[in-house]
Amino acid sequence: MLTKSSTELVRQRNSVLVLSVLRRHGALAHTEISDSTGLSSATISAITTELEKAQIIEKSEQQPASGRGRPRVLLRQRRDCGYLIVVIISSDAVQYSLVDYAGKLIDRFSEERSHDPAGAARFVAAVRAGLSRILDRSKISQEKVLLISISSKGLVNSTEPVLVWSPIFGSDQIDFESALRPEWQAKVILDNETLLVAAALGAREEIVKGADFRSLAALSLGHSVGLGIVKRGNQTGQEISAPNFGHMLHMANGGLCRCGTRGCIEAYAGFYAILRSAFEVPLDTIPAKFVPVAELDKIAAKARQGHRVPAFAFRQAGLALGNGLSRMLSLTERMPIAITGPGTRYYDLLRQGIEEGLGQSHIVRMEGMPEIRVVADEQILVFEGHLNRALSVIDEDIVVSGVQGIQASG
Amino acid sequence: MLTKSSTELVRQRNSVLVLSVLRRHGALAHTEISDSTGLSSATISAITTELEKAQIIEKSEQQPASGRGRPRVLLRQRRDCGYLIVVIISSDAVQYSLVDYAGKLIDRFSEERSHDPAGAARFVAAVRAGLSRILDRSKISQEKVLLISISSKGLVNSTEPVLVWSPIFGSDQIDFESALRPEWQAKVILDNETLLVAAALGAREEIVKGADFRSLAALSLGHSVGLGIVKRGNQTGQEISAPNFGHMLHMANGGLCRCGTRGCIEAYAGFYAILRSAFEVPLDTIPAKFVPVAELDKIAAKARQGHRVPAFAFRQAGLALGNGLSRMLSLTERMPIAITGPGTRYYDLLRQGIEEGLGQSHIVRMEGMPEIRVVADEQILVFEGHLNRALSVIDEDIVVSGVQGIQASG
DNA sequence: ATTTTTTTCTCGACAGTCGAGAAATTTAGT
DNA sequence: ACTAAATTTCTCGACTGTCGAGAAAAAAAT
The missing domain is CATH 1.10.10.10 (Winged helix-like DNA-binding domain superfamily/Winged helix DNA-binding domain)
Incomplete structure (x- = not known):
């Protein structure tokens, strides 16, 4: 229209x-x-x-x-024109950051998260407490907080700040808008974590390449698998989307995923999945909730020493990722892929599988292998993405509402 | 930017x-x-x-x-402000239509296509001849032709009118722009056929639903399998894309596709693929170039009579489509799916497989089955899509160039 | 003939951008 | 010390565009 x-x-x-x-x-x-x-x-x-x-x-x-x-x-x-609170939800902690309108970090702390699963309501209360705390510590009046920008892994509603599915709470939906509404009048936005990584990388790329930048995908490897895609929009900055990549179907009737479905990509490429196949546990075993990274490091060490089974586990993971990426590329234009997250430390073991998985599809055989780069410092990218996105939202809001009103009264 | x-x-x-x-x-x-x-x-x-x-x-x-x-x-x-030539390339014929600026059809004819494969250059010559012919028949001066809108099955470059891969010419690329350039100065656009179906359905939907319309996918079933996606853009009308769905990977190391890759969706759900599995020919057999619909009708009749093997062939096709659609939905938002093309006549046989294939993924289990509707008259939709798209392109061009120039000189 | 109704056209007010040149303010040169 | 040059900021008038109000046009109703 x-x-x-x-x-x-x-x-x-x-x-x-x-x-x-x-x-x-x-x-x-x-x-x-x-x-x-x-x-x-x-x-x-x-x-x-x-x-x-x-x-x-x-x-x-x-x-x-x-x-x-x-x-x-x-x-x-x-x-002092206004402030922004960034809330980064990860599997073991929640980090709160207070940022001023110029993008400068003012205060930050993290709070441990209890791993009790029956806690969607309790979790919301904890977030409310965290927000109050960061506000108290800095003596800023609540009206000056213009935006609360939240990120999490999982599936997010594209129009409202509703967490539809997450690795931790499953299908227990969390509506942050209504959870914070009586207390906070600031706007609330919620984004998938890997989406923000993609947004940050896209912004960096656009600075370097300028108008030549077209699109980019970010793949985050860890306990779960995330994907964000950023495309250059016509007029209006960049267009970003965060598909449900980790739970895309890899293989019908395949391994059991912690989401309850069989054959998800994550059920082959998530940390728990690599552990499962390295120990040759049957693929329909209910997977572990959480896997210490040290555990995976041990498996990787064995694989690097030439042990067949652990090497095969990483290879299977790579195949699942490669197949999934090739499917994504069948549905989008050709774009470079940036791999981030704690899983990048195993990239040497994953690489062959990824490339083989990519090569099994028509589009890659035709257009050639996409550029793949490994990017460290996922945490920094997530925060950078928050800032890019949140501050431009604030800019728009401020111009639409602020200037008019003040001009009229002044 | x-x-x-x-x-x-x-x-x-x-x-x-x-x-x-x-x-x-x-x-x-x-x-x-x-x-x-x-x-x-x-x-x-x-x-x-x-x-x-x-x-x-x-x-x-x-x-x-x-x-x-x-x-x-x-x-x-x-x-008489200007004219548009629509060229619809299908597997057995090329249809030329001359349309005036108000969208009214003035002249139309089809030309048979010889099936010789070594004919990319010859084909381009035939298209040039067809264009000349429709112009001659209607006594319109060539400068009045503002746009030539071409459609084909296959993979199309999104920025230039280049056919990158097609079922007929394979990887023999055809650049329509340069092929027509010395002779024709009209703008040339090229779109995937199913993309135009999606555009037409999207436009219809937008008239009914207005601002409530969000997005829609069109799936075309026939000798090959096509998909078009249309999303509502922010400002600028609709956003459309035509993924390479038919050759998305369905199953690694699966059946041989006529594109030369193994395991494409089309290698299970294309007409030739259904024929192949109905006759229990090994899946690595090089598939037939062209399958008469009558042949497939016979198989469908047997399947409807309860014969196991042909019924299984359709079921396998449905599964491939369902899995593919579920993968698409993992990468996009939830959207209704419209099925068109000659394959719709077998929808009764495909349906169960499609639904089962869809149900195997996390996203569908969570959000529920997407709305699926069967839409006949693919040919009409393709033409409607051409008009929608081409005429709005003309409108824009005319305003950008035309009004300024004439105003300045008048 | 006059009034009513509906549509189209026109005029002045207002918002926005642009180019040109004036005003401001510093450094360099003599 | 004074002047010229350089550079940046500011201001003014011209131009383009949209809008609301009301005039003008044109047909039906009274």
Whole structure:
């Protein structure tokens, strides 16, 4: 459905554009903004004075003049314009981070998670407590928190912040919006963890390649298997999606997965699955909830020493991943694949299987093997993805609501 | 990447919007356009007088006044504003259609295709001859042909009109752009056939459901297997993609497909594959190039009479389709699936297998079975999809180039 | 003939962008 | 010390676009 455009919309869009280059490059002068947006100097003046009046950006103190001519006046976001809370849910802990509008980390702590499974309600209460705590510690008023950005492994509703399925709570859905609503009036967004990794890598790639960047997939290997895809959108930044890759069907009537279905990719490539086949336990055994990484390291060591069975377990895992990726590539365009997560330490053992699995499909035989790269520091990427995504959401919201309102009353 | 907006862009967008409602609803009066676009009457005046001057739309002769008040003046596209040639390539023929700017069919004929495989170059020559012929028959000058819209089964490059792989020519790529370029200056677009079916169904659905429409997949069953996906875009109409579904991996080291790979979905669910398993021919037999439908009808008749082996062949085909669809759903959101093509006549035999195949994956077990509907008249949908897509491309091109140029010189 | 009703057209107000040039402010040169 | 050059920011008028209100047009009803 096409919708009508108006001159006001033009201003909104261009304001968001100005904020986004400010975010990408840090404090910038009038002229620099004009250059990197393509907007004329006059327009930049109009937009920046508006944003300044609305207390969203500020003129920075002049730095020592370098070169001749009138010294530049740098513009930057006002740090105290608003705040963001990032909540990263992982299998053994929940990390809370308070970030200001300029993207600077102010406070952070982690809380251990009890592994009791009957705890969806209890977990929500713990998150509420964590949010209160980080707010208390920093003496920031609650209204200043503009956004709460949450991530988890698992399947997420694309329109509402509802965790539909997760490795920990299974089908016990968690609706974060309604869970936080009476207490918090901030907007709440929820994303799949690997999606954020993809978003972060995509943003990095776009800085390097510019308009040449087309798309990218991030594959996260760990206790569970996640996938995020990021594509370059037409107008509106990037388009991202987080398929349910770990529980895509690998083989009908195959090994039992912890989700209860048979034959998921995770039932071959998740840590517990590798352990299971390394110990030659029957594939219909109910898998372990949690596997210490040390345990897997031992198996990997044996595999590297040339033991057949553990090597075969990694190879099977690679095959499942390769087949799954080849299926994804049959449904999308050709794109590079970035592998992250704790599982990357076994990439030497997985690689052959992955490549063989990829090679079994028509699309890969035709287009050739996709580029595969291993990227460490998944945690950093997750946080970076949170910031990219959350701050651009905030920018948009602030322009749509904030500028108008303040302008009208001022 | 965000890009800057300008007031001129606003006019462009709104002009396209006006043309698109004119296309959807036929001839409309000033007031009606204003109502259905949301633009003010004054703006409609400005835009329509501009389009009229540029000879893109015209005031229709007044029809008998109904009701009192000033009689309405209907606006409609000028049929002679430009023309479109639709080329539908199927396995046994190529159909050429000449359509005017209002979407009205002016001329049409089909040409048989020789089945000689060594004919990519020869085929291109035949298409050139066909295009010349339809132009000659209708006495329209070549410059008036604004767009040539081509469709084929197979894999298509998403940015250029290049047929990357097709059931008939295999990996003999055909670049229609360069093949037609010296002779024709019209824009050339190429789409996968099932993609156009999805586009047509999506457009129909959007008319019924309006903003509630989210996405839809079309599955085409025949000698080969095709899939098209249509999603509702943010601003810019609909987003469509045509994955390489027929050659997605169904089962590693499975039956030999005519693409040369083993285990493709088509190697189980294509007509030739059903024939192969119904006759219990080994799965690594090089499959027949072409299977008469009558042959398959016989097998279906036997299956319906309760014979085990032919029934099993259809069931296997259904399983491959179901597993493939479940994999697609693991990578996208939940969406209804429309099944088209000559294979729908065997849907009674395929259905159980499809549902079982779908049910083997986590996502379907969680979200429930997707809605499946059988839609006949694939040929009509393909043509409808061509028109939807081609005419909106023309509208955009005309507004971007046409209006500006004529305004400047007039 | 006049009034009512409906549609189309036109005008002035307002929002936005742009180019050009004025104003500001510093460095370099004499 | 003064002037010229350089560079950045700011301002003004022109242009494009949308909108609301009301005038103008045109037919039916009274």
